Each structure stands twice: as structure tokens, then as C-alpha cells.
Amino acid sequence: QVQLVESGGGLVQAGGSLRLSCVASTSIFSFNTMGWYRQAPGMQRELVAAVSTGGIKTYADSVKGRFTISRDNAKNTVYLQMNSLKPEDTAAYYCKGRDFRSMDYWGKGTLVTVSS
Numbered sequence: 001q002v003q004l005v006e007s008g009g010g011l012v013q014a015g016g017s018l019r020l021s022c023v024a025s026t027s028i029f030s031f032n033t034m035g036w037y038r039q040a041p042g043m044q045r046e047l048v049a050a051v052s053t054g055g056i057k058t059y060a061d062s063v064k065g066r067f068t069i070s071r072d073n074a075k076n077t078v079y080l081q082m083n084s085l086k087p088e089d090t091a092a093y094y095c096k097g098r099d100f101r102s103m104d105y106w107g108k109g110t111l112v113t114v115s116s
Contacts (some may be wrong), residue, residue, distance in 0.1 A: 002026050017081070050069065066083050067083070087116045092110070
């Protein structure tokens with residue numbers, strides 16, 4: 001059973017930084033894409049950033065220039081570096097891997113709270 005485990009969330013002041021990590025229980029080459037999503041209370045889950053096996057990166061407009069997604073294949077880990085955090089970035093952040101059969105695997109999430 002594939003598992004994705006997120007970590008790195010917490011409470012930070014506006015303007016601060018956090019780095020989220022997503023560790024997979026299998027090689028991340030098993031996934032066509034890996035991404036970070038977030039869900040704020042009362043809101044739908046939305047894509048924050050994604051990276052393909054080929055290294056192509058996609059970002060939500062709201063985080064471009066502030067967040068960076070990266071992957072460490074040797075550690076089976078995907079990171080989300082978040083800088084210049086804003087209160088509106090407050091949400092539960094989830095890691096998702098999509099394999100080559102288009103099956104999605106989700107982590108349980110990590111909470112990010114940005115205070116003003």
C-alpha cells in the first residue's frame with residue numbers, strides 16, 4: 001500500500017517561511033506527477049504546485065514567486081518551500097501522487113497557520 005506522509009506544517013507569522021516535506025513509501029518514480037494541494041476551512045481543495053517526473057513544474061497564480069516545489073528522488077521526497085507567507089495561505093496542505101494509471105494517492109495533510 002502506497003503511503004504519503006507530510007510534515008513541516010506549523011504556526012508562522014506573516015512574511016515567514018516554512019518547508020513542507022512529503023515522504024513516499026515507494027519510489028517517487030512510480031508517480032507521473034506529485035503535487036501539493038491545500039484546503040482552507042469552508043473552501044474546496046485547490047492545487048498549489050505540482051512537479052512531473054520530467055521536472056515540469058506548475059504553480060497556482062496565488063503562490064507564484066513565493067513557493068517552490070522540488071523533489072529528491074533519492075529520498076523519495078517532495079518538498080514545498082513556502083516564503084513570504086500570507087494569512088490567506090492558512091490551510092491544511094496535502095501531498096498527492098498520481099501514478100501512470102491515473103490513480104491518486106493522498107497523504108493525511110499537515111496544517112499551516114499564518115498569523116497576521
